[in-house]
Amino acid sequence: MIRLFAFLLLFLSAQASAEFGAIPPKEKHWSFQTPLGTFDRAALQRGFQVYKEVCAACHGLSHIRFRELSALGFNNKEIKAIANDYQIKDGPNDEGEMFDRPGIPGDAFPDPYPNEQAARVVNGGAYPVDLSLIIKGRENGANYVYSLLTGYKDPPKDLVLFEGKSYNPYFEGGQISMIAPLNEGQVTYSDGTTATVDQMAQDVVTFLAWASEPELETRRQIGLKVILYLIVFSLLMYFVYRSVWRNVK
């Protein structure tokens, strides 16, 4: 049944994106997209590194607090260290002044720009969206973001790009304001994984999928128990129903 849904979803989304002048995204197997699938912890940590060192320059992650990174496998000490690297605007203090202080685990990731206008001015009029819900907020989100990150190409000969735009056939209209964000070896993974563009894209998509649905693994574990319970309950009710109705002639 779930496969059927997945198929229908893919079918519908493929149709939808075809209508808006973008090519359908590459279809990739993600560990978290099977009915009982989970996030690959190593990929989550690598993906977080990519977000922190690359994406975070322009994109916020406002719905995630540092302490939630424990789901990635970080311990409290590591989380404190991560939070400490960020400057958080706080205040006003007793003098009525706003001030910057190092982050604590209870803080959310700070936005890279003070406001939308400031972001647009720096990015040629485009607004780098918050990434907290990017996978959930796009049809076929994981495949779409992965395709977008790995889909930069030289434009076709007859296409004249607008100023400051890059060519990406997976993006609606094909012209995107974000320059190709990932380059070979851009980050140095501590676990020795080679940082190819494909690898980094996969990792960061896994991380962002977690950021979109941090409850995903719990949801499925509880769901499995609920379904098993209801199967037993249905069987019992079926027997009760049959025996109560036995005498109706």
Next chain:
Amino acid sequence: MKIQLELGRLMTKRKISTKQQKRPLYDNPVSKWIDKRLPIFTFIRHSLDEYPTPKNLNWLWNGGSLAGITLLIMIISGITLAMHYNPDPADAFNSVERIMRDVNYGWLVRYIHVNGASFFFILVYLHMFRSMYYGSYKSPRELLWIVGVLILLLMMATAFMGYVLPWGQMSFWGAKVITNLFSAIPFVGDSIVHWLLGGNNVAAPTLHRFFALHYLLPFLIVAFVAIHLICLHQFGSNNPSGVEVKKAQDQIPFHPYYTVKDLYGLAIYLLVFSLFVFFAPNFFGEAVNYNPANPLVTPPHIVPEWYFLPFYAILRSIPDKLGGVLGMFGAVSVLFFLPWLDRSKIKSAAYRPMFRPLFWVFILNCIILGWVGAKPPEGWYLIVGRVSTLYYFAHFLVVLPVVGWMERPLTPPASISDHYKQKHKRQKK
């Protein structure tokens, strides 16, 4: 297994008869004292234990109790959500995300509420199609049907306003498109839109009042469900044979026969519901609604939730704005007149050889309308939509009266008991 048989034996021990002796339901003096002043126990006994029900009801008759339970699930999950939701445009979207991420099991409550809405409509549409197939709206149950249509209207208003609350892109633009429809009304249209929105645009006053009304309307639905039940209990349920009750053997007490059948149905229903809540919670939703509302960016396709798609298709098929609005509301309003548009005296489609295939054509036509509603209104979609819209109204205004007049119906069984015996024999073979 032994326990199960024992349980069954205990439950079937009573005689299957609606004429039960007036045995005291309670020996407890406190219960007696209460019942004399507030006959609550008598009422429960009257409406469950002694309520006689046709014995040949099929699984489609589970829909009503399931819809009632879903209404309860919606109210309980909804009140829980309201404790954490903030109806302010600056914070509404974020407060929903806080429910999803920070509130204990908030994701569960919200996904139950979100999928519950879709399941509510699935059940109610099935419930209505069942009434259409078995002619349940015919005399003496016309008011029962009309109250049902009123419930559908209330549900639509509630669902529409509820969809605006998460304040995503589709929430905002859906609200804008639908409220703007009222501007088509001559002379007072713009004033009505202004009054609905609390201003010139979908903004803070709109969100606040939609939240207030979204909280209010479900309780009105509860009241109408009570009226629906009073109407139902007046003549009892219709049944698949469409023949009214003639003798005592036609009926069995609601409890325990239909309480266990409803419980079994509920178990299966919850199983399917849980598959969606836990494993495909956003199946019915639009991804674009997980982007915060932005009044400056129109989404490429504005589509309502799936349960409004057939009506949306009718709206867009009529080339005139006012005509479209009238068509959309007419599509629901025509249902009020259904008991008098269908001229046939025979209730069940099983004995109506001309009506039966046309019923399935009508269902197919509704599905086509839903499919067209999800597509952009251009090219072939527009043509198919127009033909389907025309047929939708023709079914009620032309097909039903004419078929009722022309048709030579088959002879229905003499009684419910005969129908039950026939069915039982067929199953045994």
